[in-house]
C-alpha cells in the first residue's frame with residue numbers, strides 16, 4: 001500500500017437519525033481523510049456529531065448520503081468500558097483474541113502481554129466489576145488492541161476518569177500509537193487533550209454537525225517524547241489556546 | 254468559647270466487624286419465624302379445641318403429626334400410605350417435577366431465544382405461549398390422558414406444558430433486554446450473528462433465564478397434584494387424592510405441608526445455584 005492512500009475517507013457524508021418523515025440531521029456533508037499513521041482528533045461542542053462520525057467509520061451507522069471508505073481493520077474504544085461482566089478480565093480479552101482467530105493455546109500468553117501493555121499485569125483472573133473505572137477502561141483499550149486493529153477509533157475514552165488516571169492513559173495511548181504506527185481517530189471535548197495527542201485536529205460545529213476548521217499540531221511525536229515536559233512547553237500552551245479560540249469561534253458562528 | 258457541645262464519640266468497638274454483627278440478625282429473624290409458627294399452631298389447636306368445625310374437617314396438629322409419622326413409617330405391616338412411604342411419594346413427584354422442568358428448560362430456552370431474536374417467530378409463537386400460559390393444567394390433563402394413557406408420560410407432559418411457557422417468556426424478555434452497547438461492542442470485535450447470540454446475548458440474559466427456570470419449577474410444583482390426579486400413586490399428589498377419597502383430612506394436610514416445605518427447600522437450593530452460576534447478576 002502506498003503511503004498516499006488514505007486509511008479512512010469520508011466524502012460528503014450526511015447522517016440522519018429518527019423517522020424518515022421527521023429526521024434529525026446529525027452530520028451534514030462532512031468530508032475527512034485520514035492517512036496511515038496519523039493521529040486525528042475530532043473536537044467540538046456537545047451534539048455536533050463527533051460520535052456519529054466515529055460510528056460511521058466503525059460501520060455502526062450508515063450514511064444517508066455520501067461515501068464511507070475504510071481500508072483497514074478497525075478497533076473501537078467507547079466512552080464507557082462496555083466489558084462483558086460474565087467474563088473475567090482475561091476472558092474479555094480472550095473473546096477478542098478468539099474473534100481474531102488466535103488459537104486457544106496461545107491466548108493466555110497474549111492476554112498476559114496485553115494486560116502488561118495497559119499496566120494491569122496479573123489481573124486476568126479478576127471479575128470486571130472488581131476493577132476501578134480507570135482499570136476497566138484500560139481493559140477496554142486492551143480488548144480493542146487484541147484484535148490488532150490498524151485503525152483505532154476512540155470516543156472520549158478518558159472523559160469519565162479522574163485527572164491523574166487520564167494523564168497516565170493519555171501518555172500510554174500516545175506512546176502506543178507512536179511505537180506501533182497505528183492510525184487513530186480520537187474524539188474529545190478537551191483542547192488540551194486534542195493538542196497533546198493529535199497530529200491534526202478537526203474542529204466541528206453543531207446545527208447541523210459539520211467540520212469547520214482544521215489545525216496541524218507541529219509538536220514532537222516520537223514514542224520517547226517526555227509528555228510532562230511537553231505539557232509545560234510554551235508552544236503547547238500556545239497551540240492549546242489557539243485551538244480553544246478556534247473552537248469558540250466555531251461554536252459561536 | 255464553643256457553641257457546639259462536644260459529644261463523646263459513640264462509634265462501635267473496633268472489633269465489631271460486619272460479619273460478626275450479621276449472625277445475631279439471622280438468629281433474630283429465625284426466632285421471629287419460630288414464634289410466628291408457634292402462634293399459628295396454637296391458634297390452630299385453639300380452633301380445634303373450641304370445636305368450631307367437626308374433627309373430620311379440621312384435625313388437630315397432633316393428628317396431622319401422627320398422620321405424618323404413620324405415612325413416613327412401616328407400621329402393623331403396612332408401608333406408609335397406599336403402600337409407599339411419604340418420602341417415596343415425595344421422591345417420585347420430585348423426580349417428575351425435575352424431569353418435567355428439565356425438558357421444559359431444554360425446549361423453552363431455545364424457543365425463547367428464537368422468539369426474542371427472530372421477529373416472525375415471535376409474531377407466530379408468542380401468542381401461543383401466552384395462550385398455553387393462561388390454561389389451568391387440569392384443562393389439558395384430559396387431553397393428555399386420551400393421547401398418552403395413564404402411565405408416566407401424561408404426567409411428565411403436563412409438567413412440561415405447565416413449566417415451558419414461563420421459561421420461554423422469561424428467556425425472550427431477557428434476550429430482548431440485553432444491553433445494546435454490549436452487543437455493539439462485541440460486533441466491533443468481529444462477532445458474527447451466531448457468536449452474538451450464543452456468546453453475548455445468551456450469557457447476558459442468563460441471570461434472568463435462570464429466574465425463568467426457577468419460576469417454571471414453581472409452576473411445575475403447583476401442577477404436580479393435577480398431574481397425579483389419574484393413577485398418581487406413588488406420588489404426593491396421588492397420595493393426597495387417595496386421602497381425599499377416604500376423608501382422611503389429616504393425611505391431606507400432612508401431604509400439603511410436605512409439598513410446601515420441600516418447595517421452600519428446593520427454591521432456596523435453586524437460588525444458591527443461581528448465585529454460584531451467575532455471579533454477574535446485576536453487574537455491569
Ligand SMILES: Nc1ncnc2c1ncn2[C@@H]1O[C@H](COP(=O)(O)OP(=O)(O)OP(=O)(O)O)[C@@H](O)[C@H]1O
Nearest residue numbers: 017018024026045046047048049050051052053209
Ligand atoms: N440514536 C439517535 N437518535 C436520534 N438522534 C441522535 C441519535 N444519536 C445522536 N443523535 C443526534 O445527533 C446529533 C449528534 O450526536 P452525537 O452523539 O454524534 O454528538 P457528539 O458530538 O458525540 O456529542 P457529545 O460530545 O455530547 O458526545 C445530536 O443532535 C443527537 O441528538
Ligand SMILES: [Mg+2]
Nearest residue numbers: 050051052155
Ligand atoms: Mg459523543
